[in-house]
Amino acid sequence: MNKYRRNLDVYFLLLIMEIFMVISFVIFEIGDKGFSHYFFMLVMFFLIVISYFNGIIPGLIASAITVFGYGSYALYADVVSNVDAKLDTYVMLVAFPLGAFMAGRFSENMSHIQERNKNLEAQLKNFVTIDKVTGLDNTKSFYTDLDKEMSRARRHKGELSVMVIQMQYYSELVSLIGIEKVNGILKEIGDSVKRSVRNEDGAYKLSNDMFGIVMPNTGVEGAKVVMDRMRKEFREIALKNSSKDEKYNIDVKIGMLPYTGFIESPFEFKELVERELEFDV
Template identity: 30%
Template sequence: MEVKKLDIWIIVLAILTYGVVNWFVLLPKDNYLENTLLLSAMFAIAVLSYLTGLMIALCASAVCIFFYGSYVMYGSVMLGEGIESHVYYWLVLLPLIAVITAFIGNLIRTIQKENLRMRERYSDYVTIDENTGLENARVFYAVLGQYISLSKRYELPLSVMLVRLDYYDDIRGIVGNEAMKDVVAWIGKRLGESTRNEDSGYILEDGRTFALLLLGNPDGAHVVKNRIKENIYEYDLQRAAKVVTVRLDMRIGITAYDPEENPDALSLRRAAEKDMEFDV
């Protein structure tokens, strides 16, 4: 609805501006300086009303009308000059332009605020990382909580693995920001190929750390760890006409869920991060 109103007001403004410009050309040249100043004042009021709002725009146009009206009255009373028809046109056009541009400015700001609000709400519901296709940290914690409940109830072995790319900033400095997205996407794909269908992978909030939920004991998790390090070691970047080989060092931490300790999702992540420190 707001967009339709904006379209209508823009069309009205375009038609009015077209008419004013053509009318200005047809005005007598005797009052050229006066009309030029008023035309400039009209466009200045239009810009001001668009940026500020209706009240300030009306005040500005009222001030302009007051001084112009005083000038016309002085010429009529003191000098005996007649009041020509173009004077009335300017007295109508100045507040009319102010009102139209103020409405347009308010509608655009309303649409911008709504767009920002919708983008914020959209970001709250987004669960898939656009670059890698992996689910994000919000889903990771939700699914990990479900896995903990299943592991506790059915005594299923559960392991949490964190995979972090070392020297992330250095590699990004070598390959560039855009190519770094390809590197991260390539890592995410390799992680998916290194795990089973029942396992799940996620990319965490820092963009350089991945999480894997593995339904299996720590021995099986270490097998996956070795497989990941074999699959993710070097990345061949096609840059310009030559291939640049970038060595990727991964630091991996593993922790197993212990029903007796009954840790929560954050505790399991901290334990995996602590184990990551010993991966050399």
């Protein structure tokens, strides 16, 4: 990262220096050829833009074509019209490829830094285990904790139940009342989930519309008690968020499944629990 930053500073400084020198040259050499100098400046800026946005190779190709065209014109003027090439001709022939090269290198180093930042952001998201909307643990924590509890239940022949709660018509609600209000409802659902479970249970936000609960030392009957408690909480959320002019139901489905030794992985366990949502009518 430091290497790319250093290169970025160097090429940016060189690019600015070249622009400064060319502008200074134009100012001191301006006269009856003022228009041609400004035209060359315009061409150089176009080459810099091409090289910056498309890369160093297209920029150098464009500058080579420009140098060939302008060099051919200067040679023609020298041979046919006996017009000697002056200093400005040589300056521009060097400035075109040099500007394209430095702009391309500047762009390459900028792209490296942007890609590195993108990768760092992705890695940071992997380290973050808290859902920012609800404050619950996220999917990564769910699978990690569930794997541990499955191992413990398998080892000690204990009970373990997993529950998923899915908010129905999430996309429709977002379109109807907006993402901010929906996030507020999700926050209340998350709070209700936390109030309904024990301290030793784990509550998680699994996706935009789905929550999960890992309940160690809990069988079917204990899980049903939690389900009934949450359904009551969810009905109160629906009443609280409805008004006289705007009424809507918060339809929530709940699926629950106790652990059996035949379930081999937390991913399989979650998939099996999600299938139970179909039977919650």
